């Protein structure tokens with residue numbers, strides 16, 4: 001288990017227990033965090049599970065693969081720190097991480 | 107009577123409607139009645155990662171079990187709604203219950219079309235719609251076993267892709283002269299035929315299955331009407347679906363190729379709404395009525411129905427999109443290509459594994475098929491929505507990137 005905090009666009013924080021081996025998207029959905037739609041259920045096909053990852057956390061996770069990078073590149077509200085949460089696997093190193101959510105996923 | 111929304115069916119659309127009702131602030135009771143033994147789950151993984159054994163059941167649930175408790179959604183699983191008594195605003199169930207509603211949502215989805223040829227009931231003849239279907243198919247996943255997939259639609263081809271990776275000998279029988287004929291252009295079809303051949307799947311076109319043959323109740327062979335036959339340890343039939351409309355029909359609601367609803371997901375009885383695969387709905391962006399089989403449609407209609415019940419107008423107006431995963435290929439489709447008069451190819455489908463097709467009708471972009479091409483898909487969404495009109499040479503030109511392309515389309519309109 002790793003504690004992850006999702007910060008909504010309006011600043012509301014949700015600290016959740018994320019199970020190792022699952023994805024950050026699933027951690028959000030399973031804990032009813034608003035602001036992650038995940039329409040395709042993690043297939044890297046919709047870009048509605050976008051989050052902003054701070055640099056110190058980005059260093060602890062594998063870089064995005066091509067498919068993810070290009071999806072983000074064309075997603076609304078995306079910036080250089082954006083990642084798709086369905087492509088990030090929870091590991092113990094992520095304990096205590098804080099990620100931000102966009103204003104909307106569409 | 108107190109407010110009580112009853113949802114018939116416990117699939118993707120039902121799950122979304124329940125979640126959206128609470129998000130919209132609905133504080134009455136919600137009762138969800140489903141005939142399967144499971145909480146709402148996602149079907150796409152059933153022919154993809156779940157079939158491949160890469161996901162546990164918990165990971166295909168639409169929402170975790172705790173959600174229904176927290177959102178105060180009463181679940182009645184393993185229960186079929188057998189009748190809607192509109193005058194009494196009550197539904198009757200297979201378990202002998204009568205449940206009153208103030209609003210009713212029909213989220214009955216669809217069922218597989220069966221192939222009623224001799225031998226249809228042999229052990230080894232499978233369909234793919236539910237978690238239980240997957241278990242049956244997986245029990246035959248032994249290296250060297252022979253699988254015949256009947257129907258070269260996207261579900262059949264996804265199954266073929268998963269099975270061949272497991273060392274299974276796979277043959278796909280398709281009646282039409284090309285695979286995925288219902289959804290894509292021949293360019294995309296032949297691309298997928300090439301890839302499946304490269305991966306070791308045999309595709310036989312123009313093959314009409316006439317019977318299944320077996321020994322001691324177990325399937326051994328698939329016979330076609332041209333007298334060809336194929337040895338098989340198991341079969342997966344994927345020849346389309348039928349919307350579950352009978353309940354609505356028996357209640358006297360308008361039904362024609364789906365349960366007829368308006369842009370707010372209301373049926374011909376405004377207190378009864380219908381969402382997802384079972385609906386025939388208007389699409390104001392496309393200017394026509396559609397019945398769709400897609401997650402997007404199930405989710406968005408779930409949201410619209412919830413808003414309607416809560417007195418908020420949220421017109422269902424979406425450009426359809428869809429995806430299919432086969433091997434390392436992600437096909438993303440936006441729009442509906444039916445009726446196109448020109449298909450413009452970007453990239454080379456005869457070589458490699460990435461290209462896109464833009465479908466034009468009278469010069470206007472109506473759909474995009476993108477294979478491992480997220481930029482074409484993402485910008486395609488904008489361009490189809492905006493009715494982009496760009497010359498074919500421009501669309502084909504890979505020295506123009508897709509962001510520039512979308513901007514050019516916007517400037518030109």
Ligand SMILES: Cc1cc2nc3c(=O)[nH]c(=O)nc-3n(C[C@H](O)[C@H](O)[C@H](O)COP(=O)(O)OP(=O)(O)OC[C@H]3O[C@@H](n4cnc5c(N)ncnc54)[C@H](O)[C@@H]3O)c2cc1C
Pocket residue numbers: 114115116117118119120139140141142148149150151152153185186187188213214215216234235236261350353381382383384398399400401402404427428429430431
């Ligand atoms: C193998 C497979 C792969 C797919 N892949 C994709 C994909 O990649 N992308 C995509 O967008 N879509 C895909 N789809 C389609 C998508 O899953 C459906 O469009 C979606 O599930 C529709 O949701 P729904 O809630 O309308 O219907 P369903 O999911 O069919 O749910 C309806 C439920 O209601 C139940 N029910 C029906 N009548 C009654 C009754 N009288 N009483 C009680 N319960 C009842 C049914 O048994 C069912 O459980 C796929 C479908 C399948 C089967």
Ligand code: FES
Pocket residue numbers: 025037038039040041042043044045046047048049084085086087
């Ligand atoms: S859930 Fe669709 S891309 Fe992550």
